[in-house]
Amino acid sequence: MEIFCPTCREGYRIPCMRVPKTSRMVMCNSCGTAWKQFFGAEPNFIASALDQSVETQREVRRPIYSKAVLQVLREEAALEAKLRA
Numbered sequence: 052m053e054i055f056c057p058t059c060r061e062g063y064r065i066p067c068m069r070v071p072k073t074s075r076m077v078m079c080n081s082c083g084t085a086w087k088q089f090f091g092a093e094p095n096f097i098a099s100a101l102d103q104s105v106e107t108q109r110e111v112r113r114p115i116y117s118k119a120v121l122q123v124l125r126e127e128a129a130l131e132a133k134l135r136a
């Protein structure tokens with residue numbers, strides 16, 4: 052899902068696995084504003100790799116892909132292997 056800094060409007064995407072159920076304090080990397088972000092239920096957002104939120108910078112060591120993305124990557128790899136054969 053995406054959140055936006057209330058001060059400078061910088062946008063941040065948060066991988067769905069990292070989104071808390073209710074709310075939490077977040078801080079803007081650009082201007083340093085801290086605010087309480089309410090999340091709620093948002094079933095449709097897609098996990099994005101390598102985000103810029105304070106939380107993901109600290110906690111995510113490698114990209115998180117959704118199952119759908121992994122499926123696409125596998126299909127691409129298979130196609131590439133076929134083309135090279």
Ligand SMILES: [Zn+2]
Nearest residue numbers: 056059079082
């Ligand atoms: Zn900001």
